[in-house]
Amino acid sequence: MQILPILRVGEGHDVHRTVAGRPLILGNVVVDCDFGLDGHSDADVLLHAVIDALLGATGRGDIGEWFPNTAAEWKDANSGDLLTHVWKSLVADGWQIQNLDCTISAEKPRLGPWKPLIRDRVAGLLGVSAEQVNIKAKSGEAVGPVGRGDAITADAVVLLLGKPKT
Numbered sequence: 001m002q003i004l005p006i007l008r009v010g011e012g013h014d015v016h017r018t019v020a021g022r023p024l025i026l027g028n029v030v031v032d033c034d035f036g037l038d039g040h041s042d043a044d045v046l047l048h049a050v051i052d053a054l055l056g057a058t059g060r061g062d063i064g065e066w067f068p069n070t071a072a073e074w075k076d077a078n079s080g081d082l083l084t085h086v087w088k089s090l091v092a093d094g095w096q097i098q099n100l101d102c103t104i105s106a107e108k109p110r111l112g113p114w115k116p117l118i119r120d121r122v123a124g125l126l127g128v129s130a131e132q133v134n135i136k137a138k139s140g141e142a143v144g145p146v147g148r149g150d151a152i153t154a155d156a157v158v159l160l161l162g163k164p165k166t
């Protein structure tokens, strides 16, 4: 009998308001910028979208269920630690990443030069090769909350390969 691969797709979306006086952290990289993002944790909008994509693909709810923003233990949390926590639990159940595709939408700063570093960091956190991860950067075309510079958003789509049940 042929054993078919178990493939699962997941998507994640996140938004954070821009705010002065905090570092801008995208994909666990501190991006050189004169503002940051507001949030309970380090407000890493990209990693939050990635976490939701992973949880979505495996039917495990969303980031708010795993890390409530009312919980003191996650105040100013490093989102790299949150991603590692989630991913370890999925790896233990035999999940592997086929590929992860992400989009960051920000009017400022221009993220083009930061994409390779962010890609390498995200791949490193997940223990996959950089070629399995893609980071796209868009502006807000000067319209809406992103275009006005009020917010940065991130979207992620992941394809996972599961362990066939024998």
Ligand SMILES: [Zn+2]
Pocket: 014, 015, 016, 039, 043, 044, 045, 048
């Ligand atoms: Zn978030």
